[in-house]
Amino acid sequence: MDRALSEAFERTWPAAKYRDAGGFRVGRGLGAGGRVGSARAVGDWRAADIDVAAALHEGWDQRALFRAQDDDSRLIAALEAQGFRRENPTAVMETAIAALTDRPVPPVTAFAIWPPLAIQREIWAAGNIGPARQAVMERVEANRAAILGRIEDRAAGAGFVAAYGGVALLHGLEILPDWRRKGLAGWMVRQAAFWAAEAGADRLALAVSRANEGAVAFYRSLGFREAAGYAYYARA
Template identity: 65%
Template sequence: MTPGDPDLARAFETTWPAAEYADAGAFRVGRGHGAGGRVSSARALRPDWDEADIPAVEAIHRRWRQRAMFRLPDCDDALAKALIARGYQRQNPTAIMALDCAALRDRDVPGMTAFTIWPPLAIQGDIWAAGNIGAARQAVMPRVALPRTAILGRHEDRAAGAAFVAVDGPVAMIHAIEVAPGFRRKGLAGWLIRRAATWADAQGATRLGLAVSRANTSARALYDRMGFAETGGYAYWARD
């Protein structure tokens, strides 16, 4: 999903893993158990895929009783063309962004605003669930076989936000950033991200990455203001 940046590409996969994987030719298929497209899609491991690999991927999806779906980097025109010919359509274009952890040291996180906690508290699960990060997606977090933590955000002495972050080598990825509706536009998401960067730095990571839907313009605007730069992009491809 991030051509030319193998460290970020690896962390993108390992910090939010599928329940299991199966290979079909040049593709790897994730079994998501209802946890969303990122862990339930197929991606090309190599550029030497064959047209015959596509129905093999579809067969794995059928066996696992999940929707046939591919995840393509924006630059993969050849595979996009092959999928279009089979009736697939592009969905949910997403940007991958990153910045140096050191860039977020310019402001200290205020006391009692954001805490690292593992395992997550029940209130964090409630905040995630209210934001469409339900039990299936939350089940991804304990699967991560890497340094990991959850972040609890507070505002006006109330639990108000949650996030998850994990580190693979020099790159940390933050996922599942969610702020409760009554506390949005108060700067809490930014503090969650800064706390994630501080924690990641302590684990030896030098960069913090994230994925954001291109339709989520408010989140993208925040990340731009914080200094994140786009490093790649992808979209899902599925049939209606």
């Protein structure tokens, strides 16, 4: 990731706290998933720092988990040498805001609001974005909004977008099962782009599991391209 994307990536989905272990920065996730509950390289590190970072994880009662960029062959080799194995390969995709704001969102289809409505929280919870992940949204210090999606006269989608340094990140896009594949997700992504443009961003990015081939194809259809990739590493 380039510097601006990397900074926005961390600022728009932060851990509850951070501590450094040599050249690694360890996030305390408080049950909100690997993205915030992992360690990543932020400077010069030594192999011994891996054990120090792992001990921080254990002290926070979370499993030792590292996040490594796909092109960081040195870190990947060091983790594998210590018994860590690759999990959940993830693509970071991005597109220019202008590519998503070329047509208006239909009336009463999608809205950018803050704070989230109770129905948005219910939609997130139904999609496994429970209180711990919703708490991540609450602690974001960057400009942020919750995206509400409506179809067939009812609320059926929820998403979260935040912008930092000219880059906006879309997180937690969920559509209730009975209203999927009806075009709502696309309009919600476009609404996030309109909001991001007003927030001063010129590109919109997101992270998606490579195993979710349907989601990857969906974002490609909207003009997103892969900008970077990473995976998690944990001991078996």
